[in-house]
Amino acid sequence: MIRHELVARQLEERIATHFEVGRRLRVLDVALGDGAQALRLARGGHQVTGLESDPGRLAAFTSALETEPEGIRARFRALAGSGQDTGAHFLPGTFDVVLCHGVLDRAKDPDSTLAGLARVLDTGGLLSLVIPNAAARAMRPGLAGDWRAARAALVAQPEESDRFLRREALTSFLARIGVPLECWYGVGVFAADGSHGDAGSAAGQEQSADAADAAHEAAAEAAAAVEELACRMDPYRGVAPSLHLFGVRG
Template sequence: MGQGTQALRLARAGHKVTGLEQDAGMLAVAREALAAEPEGIRARVTLLEGDGRETGAHFLPGSFDVVLCHGVLMYVPEPDAMLAGLARMLAPGGLLSLLVRNGDALAMRPGLDGDWKGALAAFDSTDYTNRLGLDVRADRLAGLTATLSGIGAPLQSWYGVRVFTDGTEAGEILPPDEELERLLAAEDRAGRIDPYRGVAALLHLCGVRG
């Protein structure tokens, strides 16, 4: 869950949200942010400390209509057991939403930066060092498609995320509103169609429980 930014957005939109975070510091930040929200929003959010690989210790099977796992799998060396646990939490017809680093396009970032040694190495690996300096991993579309089928939440749709904007630096000033709308429209369209979505920095996969 991290610091709870997206959890709060969902709660503000009217959804009941349960967030699971193993890092006590991150959880404290999320709880502080939640405490500043109106009572109606606070009542819709439950924050728990725990490991996403041990969901069975916290939740009954079929407990949720939607399970979000965004920006997490790159930090999990062996994610299959974790994904199976997430799928077990879904009610029939429930949605499992994954946001992962695109292992089929790892060479794009170093290549566009002119790092040819890094680009050549990335063709044959799913391991990389992220912008935080951490050694992490990416997932390939075919592999996750097979995994989702095997855990009973087969892939229904997938999208590319950050097709054109992966080079944007954190903290960079946003363009004017009209230009930002065009940027988002271009990203949205590219993320839905080939060949663009296949070279996106991230993949958004949606599996549905049978």
């Protein structure tokens, strides 16, 4: 999906900017899921630990990990646990990079989750957060012509559970726990559903499979290039359905 690719590129950009070239980093991925981002980092030579609370997902990932080359398997640990469990598993300052993607909107106690993630970051460490953008909930239904849903989103009163799904509140809290916001991006300004248009699809009916695949890849890359620009520019990034924020441990 294009949104996953955008998050990966944004993360790689911040790592390249923040750390010296060639440094092997200690990475924690909270809520591992399918492990796409974590595996990408392990393939890049970093030492990665993943936490996953769902036994089925953890088993599926562990099985998939067995198909990776031995060197990558040696650099990866997958453990049962959640963002609430970092204090039980790890000492303070254990990691250089912590990924918390799609976690805060489901966390029972986001305050303690974030504080725990800050605790396990080493000085100068990078915290990568991906959250739904609660401030832009009316955009997608409005663009789709679903006026009832758009109005409901516009007039809804903010809920306490939404507090960390709004950039201003999250920025303030990160400063209080010693991981002030360094920069932020939107994610999927135009391709919120992971699509990138249908360029090449009609032609693909008459072309060879190779030509259709090439057209599809070209459309995907064109979409990613536009998204990369929009996701770092105002006002576009502010209305993206998700936000990618980076804090740095002081």
